[in-house]
Structures are given as structure tokens and as C-alpha cells.
Amino acid sequence: MPVNRHVPLVRREALGGAYHLLTFRHPEAAREARAGQFVMIKAGTSAEPPLRRPFSILAVDPPEDTFSLFVKAVGPGSRALCSMREGEPAQCLAPLGRAFTPPPPGTEALMVAGGYGIAPFRLFAGELPRAGGRGRVFYGGRTADDLPLRERFEPLGVPVVPATEDGSLGASGRVTVPLEAYLDRRPGPVRLYACGPEAMLHAVARLAEARGLPAELSLDPWMGCGIGTCLGCVVSAQRADEARPRYRCACTEGPVFDAAAVVWPGEAESLARRRALAGVGRLAAGERS
Amino acid sequence: MNLAVEVAGLRFKNPLIAASGTFGYGVEYEGILDLSRLGGIVSKGLYMEPRDGCPTPRIVETPAGLLNAIGLQGVGVRAFAREVLPRLARHDTVVLVNVCGDTVEEYAEVARVLDDAPGVHGLEVNISCPNVKKGGMAFGGDPVMTHEVVGAVRRATRLPVIPKLSPNVADITVFARAAEDAGADALSCINTLLGLAVDVETRRPRLAFGTGGLSGPAIRPIAVRMAWQAARAVKIPVIGIGGVSCGADALEFLIAGCRAVQIGTANFVDPGLYDRLNGEIEEYLGRHGLADVNEVVGTLRYPGMEPGRTPA
Numbered sequence: 001m002p003v004n005r006h007v008p009l010v011r012r013e014a015l016g017g018a019y020h021l022l023t024f025r026h027p028e029a030a031r032e033a034r035a036g037q038f039v040m041i042k043a044g045t046s047a048e049p050p051l052r053r054p055f056s057i058l059a060v061d062p063p064e065d066t067f068s069l070f071v072k073a074v075g076p077g078s079r080a081l082c083s084m085r086e087g088e089p090a091q092c093l094a095p096l097g098r099a100f101t102p103p104p105p106g107t108e109a110l111m112v113a114g115g116y117g118i119a120p121f122r123l124f125a126g127e128l129p130r131a132g133g134r135g136r137v138f139y140g141g142r143t144a145d146d147l148p149l150r151e152r153f154e155p156l157g158v159p160v161v162p163a164t165e166d167g168s169l170g171a172s173g174r175v176t177v178p179l180e181a182y183l184d185r186r187p188g189p190v191r192l193y194a195c196g197p198e199a200m201l202h203a204v205a206r207l208a209e210a211r212g213l214p215a216e217l218s219l220d221p222w223m224g225c226g227i228g229t230c231l232g233c234v235v236s237a238q239r240a241d242e243a244r245p246r247y248r249c250a251c252t253e254g255p256v257f258d259a260a261a262v263v264w265p266g267e268a269e270s271l272a273r274r275r276a277l278a279g280v281g282r283l284a285a286g287e288r289s
Numbered sequence: 290m291n292l293a294v295e296v297a298g299l300r301f302k303n304p305l306i307a308a309s310g311t312f313g314y315g316v317e318y319e320g321i322l323d324l325s326r327l328g329g330i331v332s333k334g335l336y337m338e339p340r341d342g343c344p345t346p347r348i349v350e351t352p353a354g355l356l357n358a359i360g361l362q363g364v365g366v367r368a369f370a371r372e373v374l375p376r377l378a379r380h381d382t383v384v385l386v387n388v389c390g391d392t393v394e395e396y397a398e399v400a401r402v403l404d405d406a407p408g409v410h411g412l413e414v415n416i417s418c419p420n421v422k423k424g425g426m427a428f429g430g431d432p433v434m435t436h437e438v439v440g441a442v443r444r445a446t447r448l449p450v451i452p453k454l455s456p457n458v459a460d461i462t463v464f465a466r467a468a469e470d471a472g473a474d475a476l477s478c479i480n481t482l483l484g485l486a487v488d489v490e491t492r493r494p495r496l497a498f499g500t501g502g503l504s505g506p507a508i509r510p511i512a513v514r515m516a517w518q519a520a521r522a523v524k525i526p527v528i529g530i531g532g533v534s535c536g537a538d539a540l541e542f543l544i545a546g547c548r549a550v551q552i553g554t555a556n557f558v559d560p561g562l563y564d565r566l567n568g569e570i571e572e573y574l575g576r577h578g579l580a581d582v583n584e585v586v587g588t589l590r591y592p593g594m595e596p597g598r599t600p601a
Contacts, residue, residue, distance in 0.1 A: 001320045004561045042558070047534070050505050050558055051350050091559055093321070224348050224355065225557040227321065229313030229333075231359045232348035247341055247362060252317075 002096050002227065003028040006089040007041075010066050012082075015148040018073040019116075020082040021058070027065040029094035033057045035124035036218055036256045039069070039094035040226035043080035053077040054223045054251070056119035056195065057095060059126075067094065070119040070149060096226050098256050100124055100193055100216055105132035107189040110182070111158075112138045112175055112204050114196020118149050120218055124193065125158040136161065136182070140175025140200070144168040176203050183211060191215065192259070205259040209271050215259035219250050228252035236263040240276035245269060290571050291581040294328070296526045296548045297449035297474035299410055301328035301383050303567050304582055305539065308530055308551035309334055309387035309413060309453070310359065311504075314373045315380075318560060326563050328549060329383030331477075332369065334415045336389045337398055339365040343420060344497040349486050353532075354507035355554050356484050358420040358498035361389055366399045370406040378408040385411045385451065391423040393434075393441045400445035412448050414439060414473075417455035417480030419502045429455040429480075432467040443472035451528065453477035454519065456508075461515045462522035469523040477528045477551065478516040482508055505554040506532040513541050517589065520546030534558065536569025546587040 007024040014020055029039065035057075042052040059068040073082040084090065100120070103109045109128060111121040118139055128135045140163040141147045147169060153160045161178045162170030171178040175196075183190070192215035194204040201217045208215035224230030234247035237257055245263040248254065260272040292303040307315070309331040315324060324330065342362025349356045364372075369386070377384050386409050390396035396414065403409045416429030416438055428434040429452075439452050452468040454461055456479040465476055481502025486495040494500070512531020520527040526549075529542030534555040542550045555562055570582060579585065588596050 004321055004559075045559075047353055047506055049350055050353060050355060050554065052558065093560065222346055222348055222350075224357075225311075225560075227313075227317050227560075229311065229317050230348065230357070230557055231333075231342065231362050232346075232357060234342070234345060234347065234362070236345075247345075 002093050004093045007092040008089050009084045009086050012084065012086060017145050017148070018082070019148045020071050020073065021068055022071055022081060022084070023066050023068045024090060024092060025065050026067055026092055026094055029057065029067045030060045030062045030065045033060050033067060033095035033123070034099035035127050036100035036120045037095040037097050038226075038255060039067070039092055040096060040223070041069070041081065041090050041092040041094075042077065043084050043090050044088065045091065046080070049076040049080070051077070051224060052091065052093070052226065053081070054220070054226060054255075056218065058119045058122050060123065070116055072116045093226055097251055098254055100218075100256050102127060102131035103133040103191045107133060107191055108187060109133055109135035110138065110179065110190050110192050111135055112179055112192060112194040112196070112200070113140065114175055114200040115141050115146055117194070117196030117200070117218070120195055121193070122149065122152060122156075125153055125156045128158070134158075138163065138175050138179045138182075140164070140196070142166060174203070175200065176207060180207065194218070202264060205262065205264070208259050216256050217259050217262065218255045219257060219262075220255065221250050223251055226251045237261045238263055238270035238273045240272040242273065290574060291583070292567060292570065294549050294583060296528060297411060297451060299329075299383050299449060301549055303328040304543065304549040304570070305563055305566055306331060306383070306385070306528065306549055306551045307556060308553035309415070311553040311556045314369060314377075315384070316373055316376045319376070322561055322563070324380035324382050327382050329385055329410075331385040331413050331551065332373075332387050333363055334361045334387040334389040334418065335363050335366040335369055335399060336361070336391070337366055337395055337402075339363060339368070346495065346497055349495045349501070351484070351486060351503065352507060354503050354505035355557070356486050356496065356501040356503050357481070358496045358501040360420045360498060361418060366402045370402060374406055374408040383410045384408055385413050387413045387415050387453070388442060389415045389418070389424060390438075393438050395424075396438050397441040397445040400442045404446040404448060409448060411474075412442060412446060412450050413477055414442050414450060414452040417453050419455070419457065419481060419483045419500065420498055426455050426457060429464065430458055432463050435464050436467045436471045439468045439471035439473050449474040451475045451477055453480055455480050456511060456515050457483045461519050465519040465522045469525050473525060475526045475528060476519055476523065477530055478519045479512050479531055482511065504532070506534060508532050509538060509541070513545050516542055516547050517545035520587070534562070536566045536573060539566055539570060540573055540585060543582065543585050544587070544589050546589065548586055
């Protein structure tokens with residue numbers, strides 16, 4: 001159950017460029033948050049900008065009663081958060097939304113992150129051993145400077161495969177380049193999990209479709225409230241058993257969606273529905289219908 | 290210290306009511322805040338049937354405001370009556386339901402369904418939504434249609450009828466009087482202002498629907514002016530709406546002649562704001578030696594005008 005409170009900033013760590021790691025005290029979120037869930041947060045009580053912003057939860061520390069966010073200062077809301085001083089309060093509602101579904105035991109979680117889309121995967125990587133799973137992160141950005149969290153997965157035993165568009169680190173090009181290369185080597189059973197820009201998510205969805213792999217996407221539309229009342233953040237989605245797509249709140253029915261259920265702009269129905277109508281039936285393990 | 294107010298024969302334990310479209314069906318807030326601390330809530334607008342609403346993007350932040358084109362996505366009035374009303378009945382607060390329709394007859398039909406449903410205390414009539422192609426603002430922008438819709442709802446229910454007026458008109462008093470004449474028990478003033486935000490890179494509207502409704506602190510002075518004009522034009526009470534986010538904001542509407550105030554966009558900014566606002570109103574009353582919030586209603590010292598209390 002989400003809890004609305006004023007949360008003091010406990011720590012602020014500058015990670016270079018516009019990137020920051022912000023730690024806030026929020027006991028309920030620290031105890032209950034699961035990977036893929038998010039917070040709605042706003043620095044202070046100033047009138048501008050009006051709305052809270054959604055951020056994936058990067059990490060939790062239950063003994064310290066804190067959660068951490070990975071924030072890139074790009075607009076007025078994120079800039080205000082990144083210029084908070086320690087001890088100052090933010091307004092915060094957390095934890096919110098649907099978490100990632102852990103992979104079945106023996107299945108490898110392939111986490112595909114674009115830029116600050118890396119945020120939910122640190123918590124997820126930490127949860128994998130408990131679920132009996134293992135994982136691998138494909139971490140893409142424009143340059144090496146856009147991958148400031150690349151060193152933070154090794155302590156969790158999860159390898160990071162970087163990709164940069166300018167070739168300054170790791171594979172050269174989009175993050176799907178090393179992902180495809182890995183899949184071409186025919187690993188054991190895998191599930192895809194992706195968070196990042198919409199074009200990247202769509203590419204991962206197409207790739208999952210082409211290879212018949214289950215995939216979950218964390219979507220990031222503009223949000224007003226975080227709890228399903230403003231209906232601003234809806235995503236068109238359709239399960240296999242639904243005759244027509246339905247707008248679903250990314251804040252309450254997401255932000256994590258089954259990739260096969262998403263109805264992409266310009267498309268009339270979801271992959272899940274098309275498969276059902278074609279009589280393909282259930283595919284890979286883990287696909288919800 | 291008395292914060293209770295009476296509007297349209299309904300007793301609200303304090304003058305703060307959650308506005309339609311900003312509070313879902315109320316039950317979404319169960320567990321996050323105590324709904325019995327609110328004077329009342331107004332549900333998201335309801336038609337006879339479920340509605341998909343507008344394509345996305347649906348909301349965009351603007352200076353001190355929010356521009357939205359949601360398009361009245363909803364579950365339909367029967368599902369609301371069946372699934373939501375029993376849950377709302379567990380909370381000690383006034384439940385108003387926002388009634389929509391594509392036609393005059395649909396408004397009356399929705400009102401009839403709600404008239405038979407336990408747990409509904411009053412109907413707010415949505416003749417002011419700017420984000421639908423039929424009904425909504427198309428009715429609220431024409432005084433003859435305003436009269437017709439309000440009259441049809443009036444005849445369909447015994448519940449208090451509270452039309453929600455549009456600010457997208459030249460003279461709101463014409464519409465306030467038309468609604469009063471058609472049998473309204475109170476008025477909600479105002480809905481959102483029609484706006485347009487442009488993405489200069491793509492040269493397209495930033496909302497998929499095109500235009501949208503502007504809310505938030507940006508519209509408050511316009512809302513206070515129009516609620517004040519409406520309150521002076523009619524004998525029925527007016528509920529003020531528009532950009533309230535602190536106790537002083539709510540007091541502006543009350544002083545201007547409103548008997549209660551709705552909280553809209555501020556619900557998104559801080560869902561826990563009701564206790565804070567009521568506390569700020571109490572602090573104000575104490576500082577001014579007043580024991581009852583009703584004592585401030587209609588006490589605006591406007592140059593050249595006598596302060597006039599508006600009737601309950």
C-alpha cells in the first residue's frame with residue numbers, strides 16, 4: 001500500500017554530468033518496494049513545477065529506512081530534486097505500480113536498459129538470487145558518460161554489457177546490438193526485461209516477437225497522480241482474451257507491461273491477440289494471457 | 290470552530306470537496322488518506338456505458354497548471370453503482386456523482402440510475418467538459434441547452450442537482466441563471482479553461498486531442514472572478530473550483546461568495562492536502578476572531594459594492 005509522506009533527503013551523490021543518486025527516508029517504501037515499482041516525488045512545496053515526477057526505485061535499504069533514485073537533471077522537476085540539500089524534504093508517494101515478474105528458476109533475466117532506464121534493474125538484480133535466477137544487464141547510452149551505474153552491478157554478481165552509440169565504451173551502436181549477439185549464441189532459457197526510451201522498448205518488443213521470447217517492458221508516459229485517478233498516463237494494451245484494446249493506467253496496471261500485450265502506435269491490436277487469433281496459443285513460459 | 294457548511298440541503302463537515310476528474314471514484318485513495326476527513330467527493334464523470342477517452346498524450350504540464358484532454362474515460366454508471374458505491378458508503382463523507390451524456394436523454398437516464406442507487410447524495414451535471422465532441426461544453430456553451438439538460442436531470446431525480454458551469458463563455462451569469470431557472474439546487478463554478486499547447490519542434494499540439502482543459506493555480510483568479518459573478522447572479526449556492534492549493538486559496542472563493550470549494554489539480558500534487566487546508570482555514574478564522582467558516586462567505590469588500598452574503 002503506498003504511503004504519502006514528506007521524505008528528507010538523506011544523501012546526494014553526484015555521478016558526473018547531470019546524473020545524481022538521491023537517497024530519501026521512507027520506511028514503508030524501504031521495506032515493501034519491489035523492482036520495477038516507482039515513486040511520485042517533488043522537491044519541497046514550491047508551486048513550480050506543479051506536478052510530482054515518477055522515478056523507478058533504484059535501491060532500498062530497509063535497516064536505514066531509505067530508498068534511492070537515479071535521477072538525470074533534465075527538466076524543472078528533476079533539476080529541483082538534484083539541487084536539494086541533505087535534510088530538505090520532498091513530497092513523496094511510494095511505493096507505486098506493478099513490479100517486474102521474477103524469472104522462473106533456471107531462466108536468465110536479460111535486462112535491457114537505455115540511459116536512465118537502468119534505474120529499476122539494480123533492485124531487480126538484487127532480487128534475482130532469492131528467486132533462484134541469474135541475470136545479465138545490457139546497458140546502452142549515447143556515450144560512456146551516460147552509463148554511470150555500470151560498475152554497480154558486479155557486487156551483485158550480474159555482468160554488465162555496455163553499448164554506446166559513439167563507440168566510447170563497449171559495443172558500438174544501439175543496446176540491441178550486443179543483445180542480439182548474445183541471443184545468437186543460443187543461451188539457455190531467457191526472459192527479457194526492458195526500461196528506456198520508447199523507441200528502444202519497441203525494438204526490444206519486436207526482437208522478442210521475432211525470437212518468440214517473453215518480455216516485460218517498463219513504460220514511462222507522462223503521469224499526473226501515480227494512483228489511477230487522473231487517467232493521464234494510459235497505455236493501450238490488449239490481452240489475448242480481449243476482443244479490443246483498452247487504455248490502462250501505466251501507474252496502476254503498469255509501469256511494467258507484458259510486451260506482447262502492448263498496442264503500439266499505428267497498430268490495431270496487440271501481439272498477444274494476434275497470436276491468439278492465429279491459434280498459436282500459449283508460447284514461451286511466463287507469458288501472461 | 291465550525292467548518293461545516295450546507296449546500297443544496299447537504300451538510301458537508303468542512304468546505305473542501307474533491308473535484309470531479311481529479312479524484313477518480315474516490316476509492317483509489319483508500320489507504321492513502323482518510324476519506325472521512327473530506328467534506329465531500331465528486332466522482333469522475335459517468336455516462337451510461339464505459340468510455341475509452343482520448344488517445345495519448347493526454348496531459349501536459351504548463352506554467353502553474355495542467356492541460357488535459359482525458360475525454361471522460363470511465364466505467365459507466367451501472368458498474369460504478371454496483372462496484373464503487375458500496376465501498377464509498379464505508380466512508381463518512383458526502384458523495385456527489387458527476388453526470389455526463391451525449392444527449393439530453395442520456396443525462397436523464399444516468400440520473401435515473403443514480404436516483405435508485407444507495408449512497409449517492411447529489412448529482413453534479415457535467416455541461417462543461419471541453420474534451421468531448423458531443424455533450425459537455427457543447428451544452429454548457431448554449432444557455433437554451435443548459436436549461437434543457439438541467440431541467441431533464443431535475444425531472445429525473447429527487448437528489449440535489451448541481452450543474453458544473455463552463456468558463457468558456459462571455460458571461461457566466463446568463464448560464465448561472467439558466468441553470469437556476471431549470472431547477473438547479475447549487476452551481477459548481479468553474480470547469481477547465483480551453484487551452485492549446487504547441488510542440489514547436491513538430492508544430493503539433495502537445496495533446497493528442499488537440500485542445501485541452503487548463504486547470505491549476507494558473508486559472509485561480511479567473512475562477513474566483515467567475516464564481517463571484519455567478520454567486521451574485523443567483524439565489525442558489527455556488528461551489529467554487531479552480532486552482533485551490535492552500536487555505537488562503539479556498540478562503541478567496543468563500544469570501545467571494547462561494548459556500549464550499551472543490552480541490553482539483555492539487556490532489557495530484559499532494560493527495561494529503563485536506564487536513565493541511567482545513568488547518569489553515571481554522572488558523573485564519575482564529576486570527577480574525579471568527580468561530581464559523583460560514584461567517585466569511587460573501588464578505589468581499591469590493592470597491593463600490595456592499596458585501597452581500599449569499600443564501601444557503
